[in-house]
Amino acid sequence: MLYAAFCLTITLSLYGLYVLREERSSRLKRRLTLAHIGGVTEEKEQAPAGEGRAEASLLGRLLLPKWRELRRSFSRRLQEPKEASIELKLLQAGRPFNMTPVDYRLLQLVLLVVLPGAAGLYGYVLQLSIAGSVLMGFAGLVLALVLPGYYLRLKAKSRCKFALRELPDVLDLLTVSLEAGLGFDAALSKLIAKKDGVLAGEFRRCLEEIRLGRTRRESLAGVRDRLPLDELRVLISSILQAEKLGIGMVTVLRVQSQEVRERRKQRAEEEAMKAPIKMLFPLVLFIFPSLFIVLLGPAVIQFIETFSK
Structure with missing residues (x-):
């Protein structure tokens, strides 16, 4: 039950972050569309009353300036060649989630903190030894280092x-x-x-x-x-x-x-030529053993019964 609650918490947290970002993006697109047709004032009148209160809440007034200041300070420390390299990778991947280079670097830092901690906590929940928990944390650290770049390469390959x-x-x-x-x-x-x-x-x-x-x-x-x-x-x-x-x-x-x-056409012919080689591995590993069991099984059973008498 504890394992299921832990997995459910992680899943709901990631889903909440995704929904929050999508809602912010859709709100921005809606406002840009209304501004383009000259309806900015109408958008302000039709905005939900709860939206203004949510943005003016105490939590928003406290955290939003800190977050903006963090992004500005991190953007100033980000070197220009590194920023250009990240920008190119994001453009090749189609700019997933409308990320900027600063957002991508912040995401990397968050993953470097969250994934090793979550992996170590999961090892503790599984009641592993200290070495096992440290190994789980190291695996989370490696995953945090590899996952963002792998995701961008996967998206770029899909776009290509x-x-x-x-x-x-x-x-x-x-x-x-x-x-x-x-x-x-x-x-x-x-x-x-x-x-x-x-x-x-x-x-x-x-x-x-x-x-x-x-x-x-x-x-x-x-x-x-x-x-x-x-x-x-x-x-x-x-x-x-x-x-x-x-x-x-x-x-x-x-x-x-x-x-x-x-x-x-040449790529299609190449894939067609590779198909028999790719089919060989599941054929040998899964189909041939079952076929041998069906064909030779009765003979082996009869052979054993004969010699056992």
Whole structure:
């Protein structure tokens, strides 16, 4: 019963943090939407009465300034190269939970404190020896060090997988738009309007950066950095080279579309060739022993009965 209560407490605490962050994000999006349509005053009138009281509560007045001061002081101590590296990793992972580099570093520090303590407490609950509790705490420390980076790598790999799946259709839509007489920026706008997904989101950001004054080369290089895919890297390099040398963009995109589809076909054939090798291990470990028991079991039983007489 104690173990179940401990696991339930940890689960509910993590779920509460997730719900709190999602509620804050949805509230911010709702206010930005109302401000965009000119309804800021209306939002203030329609805000629940309990929200103002909750924010003006004693706990909020005491803890919120301390939290902001902690974030500011931690942000000042965070070195710029380290912050840029964390920012790039977060962008490659799709910025999960809208985390900033400061939030990510604070999360790492919290995990370094919470996970070893929770693991040591769990070892104490299991009535392990002191060495066992210390070993559990060390395992929690290793998990706290590995878990954030592993999560970001997993999210980045998932985004790259989705982007690679979307790439041929995106190239086809860009090619058709350019053949219809649109410029490259207008073709990107058409792509953003017609499609959703990882690549569409990255090209939306690229187009916004171009409108804010960055050059097309810098904006496309940012897309290449945020999505570390070989196919996308070759595509963006070809687009930039075609723009520099004055080559027709339609021809470049058509050639890249054919190459991407050919590579996808080769990857499918490679996975098909790997399938028999992957099936061999469960076949040997699970199917063959059961088959031998069914086939040879009666003969072994009869053999034993014969010799026992």
